[in-house]
Amino acid sequence: MTHPIRFSLNGEPLSAECRADMTVLEWLRDEALLRGTKEGCAEGDCGACTILLKRHDEEKYGPVNSCILLMGQVEGAQLTTVEGLAASGPDGHEVQRRMAENGSSQCGFCTPGIVSSLAGLLEINGDPTESDIHDALAGNLCRCTGYRPIVEAAFEAAKANIGGLPTGGGGEANTEVGIVESTCHAPTDLSELVSLKGQFPDATLLAGGTDLSLPVAHARERWSHTILTRNVSELRKINQNSEQLEVGGAVTWQELLPYLHQHWPSFATMVRRFGSTQIRTMGTIAGNLANASPIGDGAPALLALGASLTLAGTGGERDLPLDEFFIDYRKSALATGEVIKSIIIPMPKEHEQFRVYKISKRYDQDISTVCGAFNLTIAGDIVTDARIAYGGMAATPMRSKDAEAALVGKSINDETIASAKLAVRSTFKPMDDMRSSAQYRSTVAANLVDRVALDIAGETVEVMAL
Ligand SMILES: Cc1cc2nc3c(=O)[nH]c(=O)nc-3n(C[C@H](O)[C@H](O)[C@H](O)COP(=O)(O)OP(=O)(O)OC[C@H]3O[C@@H](n4cnc5c(N)ncnc54)[C@H](O)[C@@H]3O)c2cc1C
Ligand code: FES
Ligand code: FES
Incomplete structure (x- = not known):
């Protein structure tokens, strides 16, 4: 059965009969014939x-990459493209x-994307700093x-105190959209999500799609059934109390x-270097962990913070320390249907004292070569507890328990730093790949112990691209 996808485009309510796994970029350019938005x-x-x-369910617009956004994900949403911005004032958008x-702008290929990102920024921050614009x-x-x-244009537009973006249309999201060949289910509660996973065991479980949708955009992979986590109310919550922060699986x-x-x-400093605003607007913490990628940036930080997961499946719920979640290269402890x-x-x-350092070739929008996270409890000058975890150093994100042991019960001095560095080197046998040699990884991972020691002593500042 066909369930048209309803959304609004540049303020106009629309309904599209199309595959749920079609990219929004493809739809804009080929179906709506709006070719201002480019594919690079x-x-x-x-x-x-x-x-x-x-x-x-959102009050403000956010920038997203339409090349990896799927039509099933925009049910009930409002979209604004560069054409909508152009129509928002007599001489276009400010x-x-x-x-x-x-x-x-010179060749102009990047310009629609840049204009959209800046219009999105000004929508949430009317007085941006240079760093906000970057x-x-x-x-x-x-x-x-x-x-x-480009930065100057952004400052000038901000000063002009511009009005809002196109609104209208959108609204309630249906729980099933698309056509027979490609359907997207968007359950609204956890029991429905778990039961759909049982009903369609081969369906793609999609959160933001910033990992999963790349083969759709690149290799024309096709999905007959997609199950979206985005609208599941239990997964959208962030609960905070004096003991813990509980972050829902679709946040x-x-x-x-x-x-x-x-x-x-x-x-937070590290996460501002996690992809880009576009990626962070869609990408979820749960998606980053469920990937079980050895170079995901969330895992080392969360391992060092002692995070745990609540997993839900047909058999009910269970809690699992994140330490026990990563089993092997890209394999997690998630059971079928969970x-x-x-x-x-x-x-x-x-x-x-918590610190996390991302080492990548470029400062922004780059995957980590190594990511090191340190959570040290220091009473007086003695380290009473330590959790140290790395990404990019093994088949899974992993703690160095030897490095932790080298610090606990000691004060931080040249001798303990040297033994913790040795322990880091002996814990991991990192890989050689296009991002770096194994030797570089070992050296930089060990050197991060120096960095955290200096940092805690107040002797370093945030370092730009390393
Ligand atoms: C340009 C670009 C830059 C990037 N930069 C970074 C970066 O700097 N650092 C980094 O670590 N990553 C980066 N990524 C990878 C990606 O953005 C992250 O891993 C992101 O957090 C994935 O979340 P998602 O919601 O998009 O996951 P999706 O792609 O939707 O899903 C990923 C996997 O998680 C599963 N999943 C999702 N939610 C759940 C759930 N609740 N329960 C069980 N399984 C679930 C899916 O089934 C799938 O297997 C980048 C990606 C791109 C395209
Ligand atoms: S085409 Fe390059 S980010 Fe989408
Ligand atoms: S890429 Fe040519 S103007 Fe930016």
């Missing part, structure tokens, strides 16, 4: 395809006008112009950021 990389990296998305006046542009590559005139990195700023600023209901992070305790 088709994998979420270049930002040429950026559009603005406001889902049925950002467009200022970009034109400032010579912020963050907003981290997922938009411009190969010709140089970013200075995005962008939604988590304010909590990280408040409780673990170093984690989903991550929530991620539980213990609140910081007295004397705890």
Whole structure:
């Protein structure tokens, strides 16, 4: 049966009869014939395809990569493309006008994506700093112009105090959309989600799709059944008390950021380098863990923080320490039919010092070569507890219990740092790959012990690209 996908595009309510696994970019360009939105990389990296998305339960638009956004994901949502921005004022959107006046565009291929990202920024922050503007542009590559005139255009548009983006349409989301060949189920409660997983064991369980949808965009992979986690109410919650922060299995990195700023600023600094705003607007914490990727950035930080998971399946719910979740290369302890209901992070305790460092070739929008996370409890000058975890060093994200043992019960001095560094080197036999040699990984992972020691002593500042 066909269930048209209903959404609004540039303020106009629409309904599309199409495959649920069609990319929004493909639909915009080939079906709606709106070709302002461009395709560059088709994998979420270049930002040429950026559009603005406001889902049925959101108050503000956020920028997303339409090349890896699927039509099934926009049921009930509002979309604004560069054409909608152009129609939002007599001379286009303020950002467009200022970009034109400032010579912020040359070949113009990146420009619709850049305009969309900046319009999205001004929607949530009318008085951005230069750093906010750089963050907003981290997922938009411009190969010709140089970013200075683009940043200036953003400042000028902000000062002009522009009005809002197109609104209208969208609304309630149906729980099943698409056509017979490709359907998307969007359950609204956990029991429904678990039962759909039982009913369609081969269906794709999709959260933000920032990992999963790449083969759809690139290799035309096709999905007959998709089950979306996004609308499951139990998975959308963030509960905080004095003991723990419970983060639902469909919460995005962008939604988590304010909590990280408040409780673990170093984690927040790292997450601002997690993909781009576009990626963080869609990508979830649960998706990052369920991948069981050795280079996912969430895992080392959450391992060091002592996080645990609540998993839900047909047999009920169970709690599992994150330590026991990663079994092998890209293999997790999730049983068939199980989903991550929530991620539980213990609140910081007295004397705890948490730091996480991402080492990548580029500062922004790059996957980690190594990611090291340290959670040290230091009473007086003695380390009374330590949890140290790395990504990029083994087949799974992993703690170095030897490095932890080298520090606990001791004060941090040259001798204990040297033995912790040796322990890090002996714990891991990292891989050689295109990102780096094994030797580089070992050296940099050990050197992060120096860095955390200096950092805790107040002797370092946040370092740009390493
Ligand atoms: C351009 C780009 C940049 C990126 N940068 C980074 C980066 O800097 N650091 C980094 O770590 N990653 C990065 N990623 C990878 C990706 O964005 C993250 O891993 C993200 O957190 C995945 O979340 P998602 O919601 O998009 O997962 P999806 O792609 O929707 O799903 C990923 C996997 O998780 C499963 N899953 C999702 N939710 C659940 C659940 N509740 N229960 C059980 N299984 C579930 C899915 O079935 C699938 O197997 C990047 C990706 C792109 C395209
Ligand atoms: S086309 Fe490059 S991010 Fe979408
Ligand atoms: S103007 Fe050519 S890529 Fe930006």
